[in-house]
Amino acid sequence: MSIAEDVDDAPARDAGDQTQVGADRLDRSGARLSVRNLSTAFRVGDGIRRIVSGVSFDLLPGECVAIVGESGSGKSVTARSLVGLAGRNGIVEAEALEIHHENALAFTSRTWRRIRGRDIGFVLQDALVSLDPLRPVGKEIVEALRLHRWGDRASRQQRVQHLLERVGVPYPAVRARQRPDQLSGGLRQRALIASAIALDPDIVIADEPTTALDVTVQAQVLEQLRQMKQRGASVLLISHDLAVVAQLADHIVVMQGGRVVEQGPAAQVLGDPEEDYTRALIAAVPSEETRGKPLSPGGAALLAGAPEPDEDLQTVVLQADGLTKRFRTRDGSVTTAVDDVSFALHRGETLGIVGESGSGKSTTGRIALALERPDAGTVTLLGRQWTQVRERRRRAVRSRIAVVSQDPLSSFDPRWTVERILVDALPRRAFASGQRSGRIRELLDQVGLEHEVLRRFPLRLSGGQRQRVAIARALAQSPEIIVLDEAVSALDVTIQAQILDLLTALQRRLGLSYLFISHDLGVIAHLSHRVLVMKDGRVVEVGTPEQLFSAPAHDYTRRLIASIPAFDPESTA
């Protein structure tokens, strides 16, 4: 999307109209970082676009303040503004911005460089792009120390070992000599944290530190942050994930569209929110308790028209037996991505497949779609051979099983409008050219999109709209089964809630069966009738969500459940 268009879309905001949410707690002294009425704007072309306004809070010793918001809420821009990283085009203004009681608005870039690292540690979201790919992670930390003239060569080396140990990196001496690409995502993130806290800064700013990490790894990283807090550091946590925030935060700032919607003590904001937006945000979090209930404000109406049908879990629509798939890795060794996986999907049922990255869940989905040939085992679709026959024979049956993937944009031809994408997906024989436009409008209605999107290109649509188009395309052939591979994982929580509600309503109305693949146990528990837990290519446990949550039989399932940041507004400290 072009910047110029953003400018045109942005409502011109009045600088004088600042909200003073939560101003009652602004008189606390002893804050390490204190900000009043922060606003950040960017020069775009010949205009100025205000991204953030009216942010005020204090960060006290040993306290965690969390800024929560969805994409575009301005939370990351806020974090960057606080450490002087708003960039060349950024204009940061505030009534007050004090770091250790010094006026940070007057800092020169030189002062900022001294402050960052020594007084403020900044942990970024993606460790892979934030770390130099050619430099061993130990060197990265040494560099941070050297820049601030910490110790001599020998003591810096010692310090690196100590730091890596402290953030829970096993074999620190070995790991320090490895490059980022030789480390797993979790180790990388921990190495990044180690370099951020190398000089024991008493303020740590973590911008989405656990996004893109598996839940068990996420739990470890959150534990690191908690320990830092216990040691007296002040943590500013930026996250879109309320469950993560609930783990750590003492004070929560909820942002939307560049403004503070609500702020206050964590227990109050999560347990007894005042604003509708906060309430919607909390209600949107899927979990085992939300099963069958609407997650989004519009969801109730959507589900009201579609009562839960008498479950017909007798007819098997998709049957997988002993699926095995091996891949040859680059060094010549063979890994078994899917190992003896069997399951049955019934009519009207959602079968959830949950697992962490590398568990083989996506490969299983691709085999079910016959996009990948299994090395052993068979899939039967509606009682007929599916994976064992030639593609030519499969084509006629392909309309019975559809797919919605995590990244809808890449699944659309970039040259095509939404209309062309949908027309292309219609079975040619079933619809004469005159009937097609009626059918695609019907599809749009089903997924809750305005007809106006037909003329647009997917690139110009929002994430939620794109996923709706992807669902409409999947519905175009009137399938009986839809394989949903991480279909809501990339969406903001309120958008995710809308899509989940839509999926539930569509399933009830059309009697669809879902093979729902996700890493997110909360989403899986919300939607699935039965769940398959996968690890290292094998199914370790099968059961209803109730069974899994109340009495997990397998060790790994227990670990997985324990790792989910428990989101229980009432019990937050």
Add this chain to the structure above:
Amino acid sequence: MTAIDARASGSDLRQALARLSRLPWGLYLAIAFAVLLLVAVVAPELLTVHSPTAVDYSAALKPPSFAHPFGTDESGRGLYTRVVWGARDSLTIGVGAALLGVAAALLLGSVAALAVKPAALVADRFIEILFTFPSLLLALLLIAIMGPSAGTEVLAVGIGTAPGYARMIRGQILGAKNAGYVEAATALGHSRWRIVRAHILPNALRPLVAVFALSIGQSIVWASSLSFLGLGVAPPASEWGALLDAGREYLVQAPWLVVIPGLVIVAVALSATTIGRHIQSRLEKGE
């Protein structure tokens, strides 16, 4: 903040003009030059007053003057006139070779990327062999067999440039084959041929226009080198490489005979490349 409102208003015409003015001036120059070349190819008499073959020994080897802006050659023919009249030969060879090269590349690249295993493998290896074979040697071989002529030159240059583009096209198609939308179409049950036609080729060949424009400049330089070596069009045709070759003998007395045709070749290559780059960057932005 009010600047936003100011920007939103303003007529469409003004916006269009503003968009035009943002284009680099080099591009305008390149387009203007290309138009001039086109005129020279179609109707060279519009740009010249003298005949390209009118000999006037009294005016031999004169430096650039008002009557002969590029000077004259050993027979007193105006170099400017000869350059303009030579444009047709030079550009026909350049464009022809580029067409041949890109067409051959398209065929080889598509087969290598899309055909069934054995055919793809053969095409793939064939591209590799063409690659390893020195282009100049290949050109000499062709000329030795077929004799020097414009046709041979087109063939030699076309084949010489093909493997590079073939490999690029192959890569493009392989990339498009792995795209999410191809998988989505497969999952919809569309036939392989339908997917190739609707998705793979149109997406893979988007940069082809730009590649073609870039290739024209390269081919003209190539063809000129062959002519310069005496392996191309024979005199009295005033193809630019041949002009260079002829001027070489008078390098000391009349350096303009070499310098000016050389500059013209450079200008053609530059302008084709500039236009090609612009097309390419626009396509990549998805406009």
